[in-house]
Amino acid sequence: MELQTLTYIVVGASFALYIGIAIWAKASSTGEFYVAGKGVHPVLNGMATGADWMSAASFISMAGLIAFLGYGGSVYLMGWTGGYVLLALLLAPYLRKFGKFTVPEFIGDRYYSQTARLVAVICLIFISFTYVAGQMRGVGIVFSRFLEVDILTGLIIGMGVVFIYAVLGGMKGITYTQVAQYCVLIFAYTVPAVFIAIEVTGVALPQIALGSTVSGSEVYLLDKLDQVVTDLGFTAYTQGTKSTIDMFAITVALMVGTAGLPHVIVRFFTVPKVRDARISAGWALLFIALLYTTAPAVGALARLNLIDTVNGADGQGTAYEQMPSWFSTWENSGLLAWYDHNGDGKVQYAAGSAMVGKPKFDGEKRGEYGERVVTNPSKGEVVKGAPYANELSVDRDIMVLANPEIAGLPNWVIALIAAGGIAAALSTAAGLLLVISAGVSHDIVKGMLAPDISEKQELMIGRISAAVAILIAGYLGANPPAFVAQVVAFAFGLAASSLFPTILMGIFNKRMNKEGAIAGMLTGLLFTMGYILYFKGIFITPMAENIPANWLFGISPEGIGFVGMILNFVVAYVVSKLTAPPPEHIQHIVEDIRIPKGAGEAVAH
Amino acid sequence: MSTQAQQAYWKENLRLLAISLVIWFIVSYGFGILLVDQLNQIKIAGFGLGFWFAQQGSIYVFLILIFYYAWRMNKLDRKYDVHED
Incomplete structure (x- = not known):
């Protein structure tokens, strides 16, 4: 069957499944809407958390980054796994x-302060x-490449x-949709x-294949890769x-973030008991971990396959006309580009950049060999130690998606990758959208603006x-601001420097008061934001070049x-020592949350 | 429950937390980052040991740690009679 037809069938079937589950699991109260009635089995919650957590970045981008x-x-x-130890x-x-619905609600109650709650909501919405926005871009890439519809149509379907x-x-x-999506x-x-691991090493488990020898030789995969890349x-x-x-x-920032x-x-508010929350994180x-321990093998194999395919058996490059069909398909999507620096008609891949920054194309114009014309080639200098100048620009995001094609796997595997990428992006997007909506309706409207609204009204809001x-989100996906890729650092930096320390001290330091918490949160937040803006210049021009020396x-x-x-912790500690301790009843709350006994149904108010 | 028992429960919990977090730190930051070059001298199959901890081993240890902590805490909850239901 044709790849495109197959992809439509596989993706369509997965959509039908998600919608079916949604109709079966319709929420009828705020408790069900915010925290699924706190009745989700820990194993299912773990699966849903996995899908929630593993975004387009984990599914599509991570193995490419590793490659x-x-x-x-x-x-x-x-970084993205060790954080679960801290969570659990x-x-x-x-x-x-503590038994409430949202994170800002905890911060507001523990620090007896609406200001603290407001700061937390703002961080939450921004993060x-x-x-x-990143998820929506992921949906767009998958749709435009595999279903060959334009990005906007793809987005509208995804949003729907x-x-x-x-x-x-x-x-x-x-939650139940995410279980299916996982x-x-x-x-x-x-x-x-598994297919590719068998092809290259003869070992089926990718985790083991990474440490095995390449089929038909005595050389270990990683040693061969070291050799091949240093030669280039x-x-x-x-x-x-x-x-x-x-x-x-970076590892600390990602873990804590x-x-x-x-x-x-x-996600851990949705389980019935305290002990379920601990085990559910496990x-x-x-x-x-099933995906994260597979990714290093995917990355290594993808890199090796790419080099083998492009540079050919003799390592001298492959003529453009002889490149497999995936090459031109990805070229058409603009995520892959070739500029023939040495004019031999062959594609060569080595260290160094083939273009100045991301490739820019001269519309649909074609060159001598049928390749897309690039308007911003680099000087084509040969990097020290490389045999020739690099002529290829590959967007890292295509590695996982293109991998099965590069390895020549059957069409149904490629269709599956499309459905998987969409599942990863949609499940994360849905979790995020729910957190935003709870932040608005529960923390801002119900918590601050109109405390008297009924449950039904709150649910409607x-x-x-x-x-x-x-x-x-759809708008951001269709018109991705140039800084989308850069602000991911923002999200983790903000979570690490503002929310995490404040919550942690709220549990482990009884003496921590609202003055300390607010001062710490703002210091961490402003410092981190300032530093990122200084080098990356989101909204403004960067004030210094983003290089290690600076x-x-x-x-x-x-x-x-x-x-x-660290600044957050230090400032909070010092300020709390200099100001009055928190009221008696707050200290009792802290004592109470330290003991599992008595965690009941969600106490809304 | 008495304040004294409560404090003893909390103290045991903090001890267990400290041990777990030390292990958490050693396998990732220690083996995977700070000592990676030294450990890479040791080869197990195709892996340098430091590289293996950074890309595989630390994740397995994280997993074991969480299940171990949950199991120990369930026992502790019962010992001090602070468990649910």
Whole structure:
């Protein structure tokens, strides 16, 4: 069957499944809308958390990042999993015992302050929208490449599906849909990985294949990769290029940021008991680890396959006309480009950049060999140690999607990848949209503006804000602001430097008062934001070049949340020592959340 | 429950937390980042040990840690009679 027809069938069937689940799990109360009635089984909650957490970034981008960064990509692997240890040990059980609906609600109550709650809501909304925009871009890429519809049509379909199950089903609908989406995405990710692992190493388990020998030789896969990439002028695959301090800081920022992301924390409000919250984080990590331990193998194999295919058996490049069909398909999507620096008609891949920044195309104009004409080629200098100048520009985001085609896998596997990518993006988008809608309807409207509204009215406002959030997210997906990729650092930095320390101190430091918490949150927030703006210049021109020589202690903007977090802790501690202790009843609340006994139904008010 | 028992429960919890977090730190930041070059001298199949911890091993240890902590806390909850239902 044709690839496109197959893809339509597989993606269409998965959509029908999600909508069916949504209708079955319609929410009828605010408790069900915000936290699924606190009745979700811990294993199912773990699966839903896995889908919620694994976004387009995990599914589509991460293995590509690892493929090109090698050892340096480890920051994402450790950072995005290690945060679950912090969640399970330090946050989830206590927040579940507290028994409210949202993260800002906890902060507002614990610090007896509407200001603290407001700061937390603003952080939450900013973090979540940043994230949603990225998901929508992921949906757009998959649709435009595999279904060959334009991005806008793809987005509208995606928005429509999310709308049905998020607005109708609330957290309850989302949770059960995410369970289904997890199954789709993990199947879609691992099946091609197993195929390719067998093809290259003869070992089926990708986790083992990464450490095995290449079929028909005595050479280990990683050793071969090190050899091949250094011959092309790159740093060895297992060495990486980041400095130790930067690796350290980025890993901390990602771990702590993960533990502080509101859409992840809120998942642990949905289970019935405190002990379920602890174990549920373990199940979540198990389901996440299935993908995260597969990704390094996918990355390594993708890099090797790409080099083999492009440079050919003799390592001298492959004539453009002889490149397999995936090459021109991705070229058409603009995510891959070739400029023939040495004019031999062959595509060659080596260290160095083939274009100045991202490739720019001269409309649909074709060159001598039928390739798309690029208007911004680099000088085509040969990097030290490389045999020839690099002529190829590959967007990292296409590695996972193109991998099955590069490896020549059957069409149904490729169709599956499309459905998996869409499942990953939609499940995360839905979780984020729900957190935004709860922030608006529960924290801002019900908590601050109009405390007297009935549950029914609050539910209605929740649905309306979810709908509005979907429209904004769709708009951001269709017109992605140039800074989407850059603000991801923002989301983790903000969560790490503002929300996480404040929640942690609220549980583990009885003496922490509102003055300390607010001062700490604002310090962490402003410092982290300031540093990222200084180098990345979102909305403004960067004030300094984003290079290691200019960085504070050699820490990149991606890792600066680490320093922001420390500042938050220090400032909060000092200020709280200098001001009055929190009232008696707050200290009792803290004592109470430390003990599991008595965690009942969700106490709304 | 008495304040004294409550404090003892909390103290045991903090001890368990400290041990778990030390392990969490060692496998990721220690083995995966700070000591990666030294550990890469040790080869197990095709992996340098440091590289393996950074891309595989730390994740497995994280998993074991969470389940171990949950199991120990369930026991602790019963010991101090603070468990639910």
